[in-house]
Each structure stands twice: as structure tokens, then as C-alpha cells.
Amino acid sequence: MTIPELKVIGVNNNQVSFEGFAINSSNNPNHVENNFIIDNLKPGEVKKFTYRFADRIINHAGAFSGTVTITVKNTLEEAMPLTVKYQDVNGNQIAEDQVINGYIGDSYDVSTEKYNLKIDGYTLKEVQGSPNGILAETPQTVTYIYEKNATKAKDVVVHYQDANGSKIADDQFFSGNVNAPYDVSTKEYQLEISGYTLEKVVGSVTGFLSEEEQTVTYVYSKLSDNEKNEDDSATIGKDKIPVNQAETPKNKGKTIMTKNKTTVSKDKSSLTADKLPKTGEIMNHSWVIIGLLVIIVAFFIAVIKHKRKK
Incomplete structure (x- = not known):
């Protein structure tokens, strides 16, 4: 028995059209109709059915019968991903x-x-x-x-050392989270240390905190005695001014400079001296008095001589 090859040429609302004719999956497989309906077929599902040919549809010239199983898959259009x-x-x-x-x-x-x-x-x-x-x-x-998520960073450690690497002030620490910015160039970290002057900085004073510890070292040079004296006796009007210098017996009578204002302190002897005339001024006054006395005496002598002549 020869079974014709059926080619699916379209699927529309679960109705399958075959090339040349259409078949129907009704309860009466002996009949071939215009549409073959596959009930409840969902996209991607497969349904098998069996039908029997009727000679009046397939071949009008002769009669034959048989069964064949056809697998139909609903091939809807695929979507983009x-x-x-x-x-x-x-x-x-x-x-x-x-x-x-x-x-x-x-x-x-x-x-x-x-x-x-x-x-x-x-x-x-x-x-x-x-x-x-x-x-x-x-x-x-x-x-x-x-x-x-925020991650706790390692601290930036700020050291204070002299030129020999000896510690001259307590370390300070800058803390925060990874990738947060830091700045240890401010006065809070760049200290003024008595008896020393800042020479250099080792390390980056600004940057970002990380998972690795970072260090910044302020290196100071020790002042000599002459430099200390010059620093202690800063002159009015100059920029270099010692901060928080209190009046002591050592600096009594000297000019004391602060950062924002100038304060002048003098001892009692200097105040008394301001009230008295200087040596040159005393001598000038004496000559004036002597001159006046000479004029007065000369006047009286002249008067007496004039009376005697009369």
C-alpha cells in the first residue's frame, strides 16, 4: 500500500493545513474534511494521531485502505531573548x-x-x-x-620623627572605609613641635584608604640654641611667630608675638624710665636755666651802675 507524503504548510489556531488537502481529527477517522483540528495544543507541544485514508479522497481510480501516524508540532514564532x-x-x-x-x-x-x-x-x-x-x-x-558593601579600611598612621628616626611625638591615625579619601596635611596632623622645625614629609599626605596600611612620616630637625633664641624673640611685623608663648622671667620685658595679635609686656623699671627725661634732655634744660640767670644778673648790674652814675 502506498501512503502519500503529507507536508504541513501552515498552523493557525491549532488548525493544521496539509499540502493538497486538510484532515480532521474527529471521532470518525474515516472521513477526511477540509480542516484538521488539534485540540489544546500549546506552543512547543507534540501530538500524535492516527487516521485512515478513504479512497475517494486519495485515489479516485482505485480503492485501498490503511492507517498512518502523523506527528504535528505547533511551531509558533520564536521570541527574541x-x-x-x-x-x-x-x-x-x-x-x-x-x-x-x-x-x-x-x-x-x-x-x-x-x-x-x-x-x-x-x-x-x-x-x-x-x-x-x-x-x-x-x-x-x-x-x-x-x-x-562598605569595607573597613586599614588606618593611615602618621609618625613624627627627628632626622635620626627617633620618635618625638605620639603617632596619629586616620580611619575610615575602603576608597574613602584621607588628608593628613592639616594642622591636626602637621604638628608644630617645640624645639624642632619641619624638614620633610615621607609618604602621601592625601589619598584614598585601602585594605593595606599606609604611613606618613613628618621628619623634623632639632633647632640649635641660637635658632631657639631667634625663634623665641620674634620681632613685631614678621611672619614667623611662636604660638602659645607665655610670659616668663626669661622673656620678661621682651616683645611677645602671637598668631593673631601682638602683645607687648614691659617691667616696672622700663615704665619708670619712660617718665624720666633722658640724659641729653637734662643737659639741654640746664643750659637754658643758666642762660636765663646770666641775663637776669647782667640786667641787675646794669641797673645798679646806672643809679651810681646819677
């Missing part, structure tokens, strides 16, 4: 993409734990795109954006 991405706030990929394929009209849900991932060291910040929807003829993307 939906891609699920995982990025940090800077757009860097932090996990492998996941892809969902299917047919146009299929629903999808990427809000489940399979797609909404928990990533070590990160916290979910936002979702871009629709985590629920329908697959379509155009590509779609859902992006999970994560923020990196």
Missing part, C-alpha cells in the same frame, strides 16, 4: 548574564531567587527593566544593580 544582567553602580559586570528564550507571547518572571541573586559583598540597590512581562519579537533586558 530576554537577558538578565548583574552590574555594580559603576556599570561593571559582577555576575554572569542569564538568558530566557521562548515564543512570542510567552510570559516571563525574573523576580524569583533564580534570577534575583544574592551576591557576596554587595547589596541590591535597584532593578532596571520589567522583571515580569511577555516575550516579544524584540530583545529585552532586565538589569539588577548592586552597591558594594
Whole structure:
């Protein structure tokens, strides 16, 4: 028996059209009709059925009978993929993409734990795109954006040493989280140390905290006795001014400079001296008095001589 080859040429609403004619999966397989209806066939599903040829349809010239099994698959149009991405706030990929394929009209849900991932060291910040929807003829993307968790950084340690590497002040520490900025160039860290002057700085006074410890060393030179005296007796109007210098017997009577204002202190002897005339001034006054006395005496002598002549 020869069975003709049937070629599927179209599927529309579960009605299968074959090249040359159509068949129907009714309860009466002896009849061949214009449409073959496959009930409840979903996209991607396969359904088998058996039918028997009737000679009046296949071959009008002769009679034959037989059965054949045909497998029909609903071949709906495939949708473009939906891609699920995982990025940090800077757009860097932090996990492998996941892809969902299917047919146009299929629903999808990427809000489940399979797609909404928990990533070590990160916290979910936002979702871009629709985590629920329908697959379509155009590509779609859902992006999970994560923020990196704050990580405690190692401290920046600030040392204070003399030229020989000896410690001259207590260390200070700058703390924070990884990638946070630091600045140890301020007065809080760049100290003025009595008897020393800053010579150089070793290390970066500004930067970013990291998982590795960083150090900054302020190196000072010790002042000589002459330099100390010059520093202690700063003159009014100059920029170099010692800070927090109190009046002591050593500097009593000297000019004391502070950063914002000038204070002048004098002892009692200097105040008394201001009230008395200087030596040169005394001599000048004496000559004036003597001159006046000479004039007065000369006047009286002249008067007496004049009276005697009379």
C-alpha cells in the first residue's frame, strides 16, 4: 500500500493545513474534511494521531485502505531573548548574564531567587527593566544593580620623627572605609613641635584608604640654641611667630608675638624710665636755666651802675 507524503504548510489556531488537502481529527477517522483540528495544543507541544485514508479522497481510480501516524508540532514564532544582567553602580559586570528564550507571547518572571541573586559583598540597590512581562519579537533586558558593601579600611598612621628616626611625638591615625579619601596635611596632623622645625614629609599626605596600611612620616630637625633664641624673640611685623608663648622671667620685658595679635609686656623699671627725661634732655634744660640767670644778673648790674652814675 502506498501512503502519500503529507507536508504541513501552515498552523493557525491549532488548525493544521496539509499540502493538497486538510484532515480532521474527529471521532470518525474515516472521513477526511477540509480542516484538521488539534485540540489544546500549546506552543512547543507534540501530538500524535492516527487516521485512515478513504479512497475517494486519495485515489479516485482505485480503492485501498490503511492507517498512518502523523506527528504535528505547533511551531509558533520564536521570541527574541530576554537577558538578565548583574552590574555594580559603576556599570561593571559582577555576575554572569542569564538568558530566557521562548515564543512570542510567552510570559516571563525574573523576580524569583533564580534570577534575583544574592551576591557576596554587595547589596541590591535597584532593578532596571520589567522583571515580569511577555516575550516579544524584540530583545529585552532586565538589569539588577548592586552597591558594594562598605569595607573597613586599614588606618593611615602618621609618625613624627627627628632626622635620626627617633620618635618625638605620639603617632596619629586616620580611619575610615575602603576608597574613602584621607588628608593628613592639616594642622591636626602637621604638628608644630617645640624645639624642632619641619624638614620633610615621607609618604602621601592625601589619598584614598585601602585594605593595606599606609604611613606618613613628618621628619623634623632639632633647632640649635641660637635658632631657639631667634625663634623665641620674634620681632613685631614678621611672619614667623611662636604660638602659645607665655610670659616668663626669661622673656620678661621682651616683645611677645602671637598668631593673631601682638602683645607687648614691659617691667616696672622700663615704665619708670619712660617718665624720666633722658640724659641729653637734662643737659639741654640746664643750659637754658643758666642762660636765663646770666641775663637776669647782667640786667641787675646794669641797673645798679646806672643809679651810681646819677
